Amino acid sequence: MDSARQGKEAAKATGGVNLADMAYRTLLEMILDRRLRSGELIVEDRLATALSISRTPLREALVRLASEGLIRKEFNRPYRVREVSSREYFQSMRLREILEGEAIATAAARIDPVRLQAMKAEMLRLRDEPQVRFEDHWAADEVLHTMIAEASGNEVMAQIIRDLRVTTRLFELSGLPSRIRPDCLEHLEVIDALADGDPAKARAAMESHIRSLAKDVLNDIARA
Missing domain, CATH: 1.10.10.10 (Winged helix-like DNA-binding domain superfamily/Winged helix DNA-binding domain)
Structure with a gap:
């Protein structure tokens, strides 16, 4: 080893x-x-x-x-x-879509604008970096989603989201190709919606991001 x-x-x-x-x-x-x-x-x-x-x-x-x-x-x-089946993964992603959509709608009026701008700068850096380290992408993804969940003010929902993200991450680590650039672009849409302070726009951006990820994973499985 x-x-x-x-x-x-x-x-x-x-x-x-x-x-x-x-x-x-x-x-x-x-x-x-x-x-x-x-x-x-x-x-x-x-x-x-x-x-x-x-x-x-x-x-x-x-x-x-x-x-x-x-x-x-x-x-x-x-x-x-821990092994995560495809069934558990897609069920967890559906729950994430519901809960993270609710979390971001609530967080839109509460999130720290300074932290949000710092997060946008990091996403822009990752988007434009020719060779992004997998670990850096995961770290930025974790910071953004956790920041939004915590900004909702609902500690129970935030913990459930964290648990669901562990489940989906373990499945994605099982050998599926990474989607760093699409993630960065979708994350930037989420951040811009939050910066606008529009709960409906923020919810739509988050739900679209999670559906897009689940769809890409489904397509990868179908091609395997």
Whole structure:
């Protein structure tokens, strides 16, 4: 496993302050960049050796990842990266369309304009960047959708949206091609609608974005 050097460097960087946090960040990155793939078993001994840590902080990291819905553990079985079926994915996307449409309509009058402009600048940068790192795209996507959900003021809805996004992200990480440029263009439409302070326009932009993503995924599956 090529994470051995990365784990040692991360341990040096933290000065041993919090090995569980270091392990969590490393494992999260391994899931997001597909070094730990959907359905893959997580062998604790091997990971602990690769990260140069004991199993105690590793287990703390695994519990945290499980609480966020990224990995699962069955009785008397090792942890496994959570698998998401296409059925669960499309059902989750339909719920996201409904809930994130409601969240953005509520957020239109509440969102911080300074943060919104900073988000627009980042999306423009990603749009115009010839070679966008997958991780940078995911990070910007996460910031925007989370910012909108939280700006709705409905904490229960925001948490459900976060959970649904974990589900859909895991499915999209299973090998589907990325759609960075279309995402950036759709995100810019969402941001402009929010900047206008128009709840109906913002809702329409968000719902269109989520339907567009689901449609592209469906087409990718059909071509496979």
